[in-house]
Structure formats: structure tokens, C-alpha cells
Amino acid sequence: MQIPASFDYVRASTVDDALALLDRHGPESRVVAGGHSLLPMMKLRLARPEWLIDINELYELDYVLRDGNTLRVGAMTRHATLLASPEIFRLFPIVADAERVIADPTVRNRGTIGGSLCQADPAEDLSTVCKVLRAEAVIRGPGGERVLSMDDFHRGAYETAVAHNELLCEVRFPIRPRSGSAYEKVERRVGDWAVVAAGAAISLAADGTMDDVAIGLTAVGVAGTVTEAEDLLRGRHPQEDLFLEAGRLAALASKPIADQRGPIDYKRHLADELTRRVLRRAAARAAEAQEG
Ligand SMILES: Cc1cc2nc3c(=O)[nH]c(=O)nc-3n(C[C@H](O)[C@H](O)[C@H](O)COP(=O)(O)OP(=O)(O)OC[C@H]3O[C@@H](n4cnc5c(N)ncnc54)[C@H](O)[C@@H]3O)c2cc1C
Numbered sequence: 001m002q003i004p005a006s007f008d009y010v011r012a013s014t015v016d017d018a019l020a021l022l023d024r025h026g027p028e029s030r031v032v033a034g035g036h037s038l039l040p041m042m043k044l045r046l047a048r049p050e051w052l053i054d055i056n057e058l059y060e061l062d063y064v065l066r067d068g069n070t071l072r073v074g075a076m077t078r079h080a081t082l083l084a085s086p087e088i089f090r091l092f093p094i095v096a097d098a099e100r101v102i103a104d105p106t107v108r109n110r111g112t113i114g115g116s117l118c119q120a121d122p123a124e125d126l127s128t129v130c131k132v133l134r135a136e137a138v139i140r141g142p143g144g145e146r147v148l149s150m151d152d153f154h155r156g157a158y159e160t161a162v163a164h165n166e167l168l169c170e171v172r173f174p175i176r177p178r179s180g181s182a183y184e185k186v187e188r189r190v191g192d193w194a195v196v197a198a199g200a201a202i203s204l205a206a207d208g209t210m211d212d213v214a215i216g217l218t219a220v221g222v223a224g225t226v227t228e229a230e231d232l233l234r235g236r237h238p239q240e241d242l243f244l245e246a247g248r249l250a251a252l253a254s255k256p257i258a259d260q261r262g263p264i265d266y267k268r269h270l271a272d273e274l275t276r277r278v279l280r281r282a283a284a285r286a287a288e289a290q291e292g
Contacts, residue, residue, distance in 0.1 A: 004042035025051040065101035075114025095183035128216040132199040141166030178204040180285025182278040198274035221255035238283035250275035
């Protein structure tokens with residue numbers, strides 16, 4: 001299939017307008033942001049919305065704003081904007097690491113953080129990034145606004161807590177002092193989805209021990225973060241033998257499936273190796289942030 005089933009199209013001008021349109025057209029309506037996940041699914045007839053509500057004119061959801069110890073990112077912020085933001089690069093280098101390896105400039109110019117999180121593809125890079133940074137999702141609907149942790153937001157593959165008449169409006173990232181983060185992905189060719197990827201964020205206490213650690217894996221069936229490895233590292237000084245053990249625990253926690261991207265053993269090996277690498281890099285960046 002290359003041609004979507006027929007649908008009606010309407011353009012929303014504000015968030016309130018989009019919510020009213022979703023309410024009016026019911027569960028068979030879908031919003032379209034960058035369209036880079038939804039349109040391929042429509043062409044394959046995996047999605048058959050009767051109404052497509054275009055939210056590309058919701059400029060009110062396209063922003064990166066510092067608000068005290070929180071970085072607020074509007075749901076319509078494009079991948080390209082995230083990649084180009086010096087503030088994001090400084091505070092959360094993991095975002096730039098991930099964005100550099102998401103698809104290609106064409107996709108990054110249109111695709112949005114909101115669309116990525118709402119698509120909830122198990123291989124979506126930004127889902128892991130947001131979990132590792134302990135981000136929160138701000139959702140608006142007819143009942144008002146609610147704020148969810150990423151664990152509550154993601155309910156499984158291609159499933160989120162966003163109801164058919166709600167919109168993801170903002171993603172909030174807590175800013176922690178003396179923090180560093182990193183992401184690394186193995187892909188079959190440039191711009192492809194992950195075979196496996198790993199992300200880590202580390203915050204250091206005044207004595208140099210790891211105050212908080214978060215480790216996430218992409219495309220290997222891990223829903224939340226790798227708590228076994230995080231518990232091992234928390235309260236300890238960053239050191240290589242701990243990172244080796246954390247990699248081993250991450251590989252154990254992974255539940256890869258064999259597919260065209262590789263066999264199970266290979267993916268487990270990647271989970272182990274990539275976890276060590278991102279921990280090393282996140283710890284080095286946290287140490288630099290401490291000095292700076
Ligand atoms: C060739 C190609 C390669 C790609 N490679 C990668 C990759 O390597 N890594 C990666 O992570 N991604 C990859 N992507 C996906 C890309 O990141 C998309 O931009 C992203 O998945 C979806 O964002 P979007 O804005 O295009 O969402 P859309 O396709 O417009 O929407 C996706 C879903 O989210 C819903 N939605 C969108 N915005 C909202 C909102 N604000 N509130 C509620 N629901 C909403 C839509 O209704 C739809 O169900 C690739 C895509 C393509 C086409």
C-alpha cells in the first residue's frame with residue numbers, strides 16, 4: 001500500500017481550537033505534527049483516521065524556555081531546533097547526541113518532540129532520552145492539564161496515556177547541578193532506526209559520588225530505566241569496574257528479539273557495551289560541569 005485511505009483534513013489555529021476539533025470529530029480523528037510517523041502508517045493502512053487535524057500552526061507549542069530549574073520544551077519543537085539549541089547542548093548533551101543520529105535533515109526539519117513521544121515506537125530515541133532525564137509530560141484536554149512522569153506517560157509499544165481528545169503540550173526537563181548525560185546508538189546505516197542504543201545521565205554530589213544515575217536502553221524491550229544498574233552506582237564514585245558491572249546488568253535487563261537488525265546475543269552485547277560507554281561519557285561531562 002502506498003496511498004492512504006481517504007480522510008478529511010482540518011487545520012487547527014490554537015491549542016483550544018485543536019482540542020475542540022478533537023472533541024468534535026471523536027476517536028477517529030488524529031492530530032498530525034511532523035507527519036513522519038503518522039503518514040507512513042496511513043500509507044501502510046496501519047492507521048486510518050477519518051479526520052486529520054493539522055497542528056503545524058500551533059506556534060504557541062514551539063519553544064525552548066528556561067524557567068528556574070526547569071527547561072520547558074513545547075511539543076511542536078522540531079528535532080532540528082533541539083539539535084541547534086546551545087542551551088540544550090549545554091544542559092543536556094544527551095539530546096544533541098541523540099538528535100545527531102535521528103533519521104536525516106529532512107525528517108529532523110519536520111518531526112517534533114511531541115510526535116516522537118506520542119508515537120511511542122520502542123525504537124524512538126527521544127523516548128529513552130526523556131526517561132533518562134526524568135522529564136515530565138504536560139497533557140491538556142477537556143478536563144484541564146495534567147503532568148505525568150515518563151513512566152506513566154508511556155504505557156507500552158505505540159501506547160501512551162494521551163487520550164483521543166487530549167494533546168501533549170510540553171515536555172519539562174529538570175535541571176540539576178553538576179550533571180552530565182550521553183547517548184550512543186548502533187544503526188545499520190546512517191539515519192536508520194537503532195539496532196540498540198543506550199542513554200545515561202549522572203548527577204554528582206559535592207563529594208564527587210553519584211547522587212543520581214539514570215540508564216535507558218532503546219529497542220531492546222526495556223520499559224523504564226535499568227534500575228538494577230542505577231542502584232549499583234548510586235552513592236558511589238564513578239569508576240570503570242562499576243561501569244563494567246552496570247553494562248552487564250543492563251544486558252541482563254534487556255529483552256531483545258531477533259529480527260532483521262540482528263540476533264539476540266548481538267543486541268545484548270550492544271546493550272552491555274553501549275551502557276558502559278554512555279556512563280563513562282556522562283560521568284566525564286558531569287565532572288566538567290562541576291569544574292565549570
Ligand atoms: C525515514 C525515517 C527515519 C526515522 N528515523 C528515526 C530514528 O532513527 N530515530 C527516531 O527516534 N525517530 C526516527 N524517525 C521518526 C521521526 O523522529 C518522527 O519525527 C517522529 O517519530 C514523529 O514525529 P512527528 O512530529 O513526525 O509525528 P507525527 O507523525 O505527526 O505523529 C505521530 C503520532 O503522534 C501523534 N501526535 C503528534 N503530536 C502530538 C501531540 N502534540 N499530542 C498528541 N498526539 C500527538 C499523532 O497523532 C500520531 O499518532 C524516522 C522517521 C522517518 C520517516
